[in-house]
Amino acid sequence: MKKNKTIAFVMAAGLLVGGTFVGTKALFTDKGTRTGDLVINTGSLKLQVSEREGWMVKTPGGKTETIVAGNELISNAKPGDKFLRAIEVKNIGTLTQKLSIEGGDDQNLKDWLKINVTKDDIQNRTLVPNEGVGFLIEVEVLEAMENGEQSKTFDLNTLMSEITINAEQLK
Incomplete structure (x- = not known):
């Protein structure tokens, strides 16, 4: 029995010393991290609408001249005169956009005036950034x-x- 106790004591001591040695052993460790490394900036839809020139008059004789630069009164108009204003629409945003135009409906006011807006050049037109299109x-x-x-x-x-x-963003 004494021999069993001695063996048990030696085994316990061996486990204790061996466990301490294994438990205090230093191992190198490392850890890696990663972020998305991405910044998202959304684009923009922005239109600039401006007149190319003031109102121009075309007389029945074919003469054309710019007469006013703003919303001033046009005097001495006579039958057969046509007044034209060129409007420029420019994409100053960062995204390609599709245009549509509403209003400015063509009208005949009795036998006095005829109003026409040339919408065909702009209706459903696609503009890339910094591109422009005009209408009259x-x-x-x-x-x-x-x-x-x-x-x-x-x-x-x-x-x-x-x-x-x-303006509508293209997908």
């Missing part, structure tokens, strides 16, 4: 205007519906 507003004083209509004032702000240009 044309107002014609009709030759069928009667003598009794002299000295009339026509205000396009009240006669023509507002023109709205919409």
Whole structure:
């Protein structure tokens, strides 16, 4: 029995010393991390709408001249005169966009004026960034205007519906 105790004691001592040695043994460790390394900045849709020039007049004789630069009164219009304003629409955003145009509906005001907005060049047009496209507003004083209509004032702000240009992001 004494021999068994001695063996048990030696085994216990061996485990104790061996366990301590294994438990205090140093191992190198390392840890790696990683982030997404990505910054997202969303693009933008932005239109710049401006006039290329002021109103121009085309006379029945074919003469064309710029007459006003702003929303001023045009005097001495006569039957057969056509007034044109070129409008520029430019994509100043960062995304490609598809355009649509509403309003500025063509109208005949009795036999006095004809209003036309050339929408075909801009309707469903795709513009890449920094690209522009133009359209015309044309107002014609009709030759069928009667003598009794002299000295009339026509205000396009009240006669023509507002023109709205919409931009939609392409997918």
